[in-house]
Every structure is written in C-alpha cells, then in structure tokens.
Amino acid sequence: MTLKKDPDWWRGAVIYQIYPRSYQDSNGDGIGDLKGIIPRLDHIARLGADAIWISPFFTSPMKDFGYDVSDYCDVDPMFGTLADFDALVARAHELNIRVMIDLVLSHTSDQHPWFRESRQSRDNAKADWYVWAEPKPDGTPPTNWLSIFGGSAWQWDARREQYYLHNFLTSQPDLNFHTPKVQQALLDATRFWLERGVDGFRLDTINFYFHDKNLRDNPPLPPQERNDRTAPKVNPYNHQMHLFDKSRPENLEFLRKFRATLAPYGAAAVGEVGDSERGLQIMAQYTSGGDKVQMCYPFELLQPARVTADDLKSTFDQLAAEAPDAWPCWSYSNHDVVRHITRWGLPDTAARSYIVLLASLRGSICLYQGEELGLPEAEVGFDDLQDPYGIEFWPEFKGRDGCRTPMVWVSDNGNGGFSTAEKGWLPVDPRHLARAVAVQEGDAQSMLAYYRSVLAFRRAHPVLRDGxxxxxxxxxxxxxxxxxxxxxxxxxxxxxxxxxxxxxxxxxxxxxxxxxxxxxxxxxxxxxxxxxxxxxxxx
The missing domain is CATH 2.60.40.1180 (Golgi alpha-mannosidase II)
Incomplete structure (x- = not known):
C-alpha cells in the first residue's frame, strides 16, 4: 500500500523514534531487528503516531552502532534483509504510518569501499572523497579541531602520509562535500530508499556536512558561554567556538539539492542540528524559504537542565526573531541523551504536564521509544557498557547505553519480552519491567494511556498541529x-x-x-x- 502523497504530511506530525537494536528481537540473538518491528507497529498506531523514524540499520561494522555506514544501500544482516525492510514499509503504510529512516551523510565507516579506495593513494579516483590534509611543519594535525568523541578530530594515515578528518570516532572519516561526486553519490543513495517507499529522512548531524576549505583554527569559546548541550561537560569539545569545522554556509546549496531530490516523492526530512551556540540560527537557515529541509530539531528541549518557563520563552522569542517561518521538530528524549524523566528529575505528574506542553507547541514532535511508558534512564554497569562514548569518559559521563536498553513489552521475564535470548545486547533495568506495555495496557490511569489521550487530543484540535x-x-x-x-x-x-x-x-x-x-x-x-x-x- 502506498500512502496518499501529501507534501505537507510532516507539518505538525508526531514522529516515533525506533532504535532498532532495542525494539524487538525476532530471531533470538539478543539484538532487535526489522522483522521484530513489524508486529509492534500496531502499538505505535494505537499510540497515535503519524510516522516512525528508524535509527540506522545499514551495513556497518557497528563501531558506533550503525552510525558508521559501510553500504548506504543495503541492510546489515544483523537487522535482516531488504525484503524485511520492504515488508516493514508495507505494514506501516497499511496502518497509515509513514516511514522515515536515519541517513548518516556527514561521514562513513572506515570500512566503506569509498574510504578504502581513498586512503590507498593521493591520486586515485576517490582520493578527494574524504577530508585529507597535510600535517603542520612540526607533524601535528592541520587544525585545532576536536572530535565529539574525544581528542583531535584528525587521524594520521600512514598510507597517504596525511591526516583525515573525523568529527566522531577515528573509524568514522568525514566525507568531503566540496567534491561534487560525493554529493551526487549521496543523493543517489537517498533516491534508492525513496524508490523503496520511504516517506522521509532524519538527517544525522546535518550541520557537519561541510568544513572550511581553508582549514582555519576554531577560536576559543569563553568559559562563561560554554554549555553541555552538544557534548558532555567533561569534554573539551565545549571549549571551542565551532566556526570552521561545521555549520558552513556552503551547506545551504546542498540542502536545496536534497530537497529537490525529495520533492517528486512527497517526502520530508528533519535535520539534527548539533550546535550548542547557534542551534536556533542554523535551524532557521536550514528550514526557511521552502527550498531546503522541512524541519530541524535543535537541542534546546534536549538540554540537561529541566526546561523552565523562561527557557521556553527565550527559545521561541529567538526563533521568532531569526526566522518566523522556520519549522521546528521538538523532542525531550532520543537515543543520545539521558531520558528526560531522569535527566530533569520529573515525577509522573510533571511528566504528564510536559508531554501536554510538547503537544501544544508550534512544530512537529518526536517521541522516543519507551517515553510513552514513562521509563527512567536505565542503570548500566561498566562491565555491560557498549557505547564507546561512555567508555571514554566514564564515570563522569556514562554514555548513551542507559537510554538504549531494550523496550519492555511484558513484565514476567528478565528481557521484558524483547528477546528469547538469555541475555540481550544490553540488559533490561529491572525497574522498567513494572512499566511494561502489558502492565500498562489495561490501566486507564497509566502513562501509556495518558500519552494516547494526549495524541488523540492533538488530532482533535488541528490548530495544535499547524496553527x-x-x-x-x-x-x-x-x-x-x-x-x-x-x-x-x-x-x-x-x-x-x-x-x-x-x-x-x-x-x-x-x-x-x-x-x-x-x-x-x-x-x-x-x-x-x-x-x-x-x-x-x-x-
């Protein structure tokens, strides 16, 4: 079934994020997969979501759990097959749910054939597909740019005797968007999924696509202006004003090409703006004018501190000043931050008020799996950690595993109905079992019932979607x-x-x-x- 083409379906939509490793395991290997998602789509339909966003399931060595892609046009065997994906799309469309997938365009895995070729020499066909640069005369990296995952953003490569740029792990080299063939290859990959019936994309780190061609150093950020919205407080990444390693003006023209690729399919995109100083300004640039991406979500409502009335006013006042026609996509939680119930220390009464607030704001909204159950952040011991980010900065920053533990469907087994395996890829927090879907299903006073009521209220009052x-x-x-x-x-x-x-x-x-x-x-x-x-x- 193909849903009716509606170029504005995204405006005010409720998008439910699925982290596929942790949603439902269909084959008993302890890892969630695409087949597992299919029977759980009824839960999402009953919740009242308009669309799902599925975090990456592409072929990958999984150093960053799928955000290091080695083939943009295939499914990693861990998650299934292209046929499984097609079946998922078909079932979602039967339930009137649109499907968005997570495109990671700023970088690939170092196992991607493009990078393997690029690193062989300075004169091969893909030599300029990644960001390569000479060392300074003393052998140190070309710039002072830092990786979000710690240390320099430059990694030495002995084959080319040059550094390559990586804004994240060293195994995630950055693509060179200044090379036209790179842009075309990525647009071709986008079209591959559109042809398979995808309704839209979540664009990972949308403002990281271009770097400064002149390789200028970032200036320091005054201590009083530092915050921990993009990286944890203990990360020196927060000590720089990121003017030259990301958020470059050249990105606007690429986003126009991307929007033109989506247009014939009635598809939409939401971009993740990873910038703690200029997030709203960048969102305004990327979503205004009707010729770039439809939506972006900045980090203002994903911040570590609880969002106050004054925070809300400041955010919307700035948004109105920057670009009144920009369209935000708001969320409190996702796969990269501590669940907001824990992060903000919310009792259930407050959590209910905050979801009504989210549903009342101008913009589209994203809900993260398990949020509808009121799940707190899971406690994950160091021996069970999987996230390289958490391992690097432990114990001051425990990483992202606590928000990525498996979805809990039932309360009568240790895996919460997620898997038949003795142990899942991450353990289920025992506190989550009491909030499992089956436990809340028959309770009219449950958090799950409340989320359903809130989304039904939003549908009943279209002014909340697009007014x-x-x-x-x-x-x-x-x-x-x-x-x-x-x-x-x-x-x-x-x-x-x-x-x-x-x-x-x-x-x-x-x-x-x-x-x-x-x-x-x-x-x-x-x-x-x-x-x-x-x-x-x-x-």
Missing amino acids: DMGPITTKGDVAQFLRRGHETLFCAFNLGEGAASVRLPEGTWQTVGAELGAVPVETGEIHLPGWGFVLARQV
Missing part, C-alpha cells in the same frame, strides 16, 4: 500562549512544583482537555497546582 502560535509570556513558573487557526486555544503551564495562578485573556472561554487533567476554566484568576495546566477554547 499559528502567539508569543510566550511568563509569570514565575507559568508559561502561557495562544494557538490560532481553525480555532483559538489558550494554553498555560505551571512548570514548577509550587502553586501558581493565571488569568484568561479577554473573551469567553471553555475548558478543553478535561480528560488530560486540565484545570477547569473559571472567571477571574485560575489557580494552578504544581505542574498544573489550563487548556481553553475561545467561544
């Missing part, structure tokens, strides 16, 4: 705004544990969202308990 959003105003812990379109909704959220109050705008208002626990609308001031919220429709 205008007025400026956010704040008073203490309360953030409030209007959504205008098919109707006008007043939204106010107490993002603190203490009681607060809010006053309705002029006019006649009617409570909506009572099924979500919205505080009833009354005349005069409305009293909000800690984490309470108001949703009201103008009549």
